[in-house]
Amino acid sequence: MKHFVLGALAAALLASSAPQAVLAQQTPATFVQAGRVLLDPAGGKVETAKTLVVQNGKVVRVLDGYVAEPGGKVVDLKDSFVLPGFIDSHVHITGQQGPTARLDEVTQSSAEQAMVGARYAKKTLLAGFTTVADLGADNEAIFALRKAIAQGDVAGPRIIASGSAISVHGGHGDVNGYREDVMHVLRPGSVCSGPDDCRRAVREQVWKGADIIKITATGGVLSNTAAGLGQQFSNPELEAIVDTAHRMGRKVTAHAHGGDGIKSFLAAGGDSIEHGTWLDADGIALMKKNGAYLVPTLMAGDFVVGIAKGPNNFFTPAQTAKALQAGPLMLDMTRRAHKAGVKIAFGTDTGVSAHGDNAGEFALLVQAGLTPMEAIQAATVNAATHFGLQDEIGALTPGKTADIIAVKGDPLADVSALKSVSFVMKGGQIHKE
Template sequence: MKTFALAALCAAAIALPAAAQTAGTTFVQAGRVLVDPASGKVETQKTLVIQGGKVVRVADGYVSEPGGKVVDLKDRFVLPGLIDSHVHITGQQNPNSRLEEVTQSGAEQAMVGARYARKTLMAGFTTVADLGGDNEAVFALRKATALGDVPGPRIVAAGSAISIHGGHGDVNGYREDVMHVLRPESVCSGAADCSRAVREQVWKGADVIKITATGGVLSNTAAGLGQQFSDEELKAIVDSAHRMGRRVTAHAHGGDGITSFLKAGGDSIEHGTWLDAEGIALLKKNGGYLVPTLMAGDFVVGIAKGPNNFFTPAQTAKALQAGPMMLDMTRRAHQAGVKIAFGTDTGVSAHGDNAGEFALLLKAGMTSLETIQAATVNAADHLQLGQVAGRLTPGYSADLIAVDGDPTKDATILTKVGFVMKDGVVYKAE
């Protein structure tokens, strides 16, 4: 009886009319579309055929089938969903940031992150890399967005950053007993201890290892912006991560820290404020990416110089030192042929404003198409998602956005995204 029932069901499925067989198919009819940003070719009157959250076909003309869902974007410009390679999704700088650090639980941070994840997705960013946050909060949010329980981008998560004791990724500026409670286990001293910290982060769920190779602007300590790890520690971190299948990206401002990290085999540089000729040569030799985060530099200078400066004296001094350097650094790196991936350090600036980075990259001498490539194919390659995101060719995730105008001529148009689809699901349709 069971065999007969199963056979009958199979026969019924085979006999289903075409309308039922295409019920799970979406046809996105695009007036103009940048299917593969690497090519730079803008195509017209195309239909993206989507099944199971992926692009399965790019058809000429405007096609559809009975029973399928049609998304009419004939008057829009369609391109892959944007990728931000550097965010902090579970928080945002504000006058109460230091208080929040000691009052918010990991669960509360995850809830805050859910709100910011939605803002990020609505802004057209369908993938982000979260580079430094509470392990429990960001890993839970990563899972929730992947399952679709929380509307948000695909999240590549580092969790807690690897830092030296007293360094940029440690807790600074509170009472000693408070700092001991808040200090993450990813803080380390000595090569062996730093290997331990890397292994524990991988064990806890890190997709990528993020380290603070130099001092940083927003740590409340007057410890400068130069190299903080020893060369031996850097080598131990990189080797340990690579042996466990993880890439290593470094928060790095000072040229000494940049060079030492890259000589140790590090994979990519975040910020890169004092990137010099040697650092540029090493990045090119290693095939590494620079993630300039120009919005972060612009934001901290604005706060430090503004009438409502909420930074501490140590933060203010470093903001005024580093912020003005970042635009020219990016210009020099781009002229030298360094690979650039789009990243903003959002969480320093406001979530949802990520696309403001495009205008700054244009000021640094990149073309509009180059900035789009940085936020799609380059960022996907950098995050090891080169077969998943960044393109709209068959087999790739159906992550796409639509805007008015032509962003390959003026990338600032991307601050006004009117349509967002992630994994074949429409989240925004103005």
């Protein structure tokens, strides 16, 4: 059985939730008094009148009633619905789509992108997302931001980072649409051709600090090239990528729209699918056989269609055509996958849509047939298990990291209540109260 490690994230969890051992006995407890609370989303049971005792960044006890002890801090959430902090399995936190996005790509330094990412990270955290997976960014920018958040220098969600995506020359993830000399300068080292070169690219991403390997198994909507949305890597290349990543202790997730790329990636042993637009019955069967997760990113599909059809369309012609082709199919795909029993992890592809609006995905998941509780499970226990972090995050049972959020409404009656988070604690530290 393969054992996958997210080394940098483990360090981030440690940094955010565990002070030095010599100070452990001196750290006062925080008593979070919850009117209604979802302690373990896996069980789906909402409990009432509970007190969560938080110390050294962890939930250490859960008590009946509203309890406080001398010297402790009391957080009064008696009028609120309390949940574990949300996990967004797919973001791009160092940038955001808009009329200047293509210009930003050639004018912003890595340092500037990290600073932009710090702004978006805070917005994301205050929206109730205490963990995110960034699946495609400048290596230097995202790894620096990940470290700054882990050390407490920047307020933001803990970051699982892939860095640059493993991409095929000329395809989605490569640089397209600029002068050739500009493209050569901007092209990341993670672009590859041929099995041996792709092994090299994976190894270099791990060397540079990737927690997870993200590949572009098919064409993509926002690459400025009319290269379609089908499979772009060859099968031997996919096999080389997955085998190399697994040998180096990393899971592999694939940006994949076309059904051919989805099935070829899964047949190669890939771990999860991002988007999955043309996922068919055979692809669904492979996902269930492999135990692979689907991250539907419905907000991205909804957003690109709105831009492509809108009066202020800032997409290029190639982007517009692909947006109108793929976007409308994603809701039905998710509905079929869910009905068939495919495991779903919450992910938005935020950075395509606006940072801080991540919770808009919940309503779209419900439109696709998930119950509000299933949508919450996708953003907590499912996403935690997807990343192998189920022992650390995704629930509020004793021993778990104290990532606690609250809303005033009842999200099980109206899932849109999750768009208005009123309290955020990450790793025992309050960020919004």
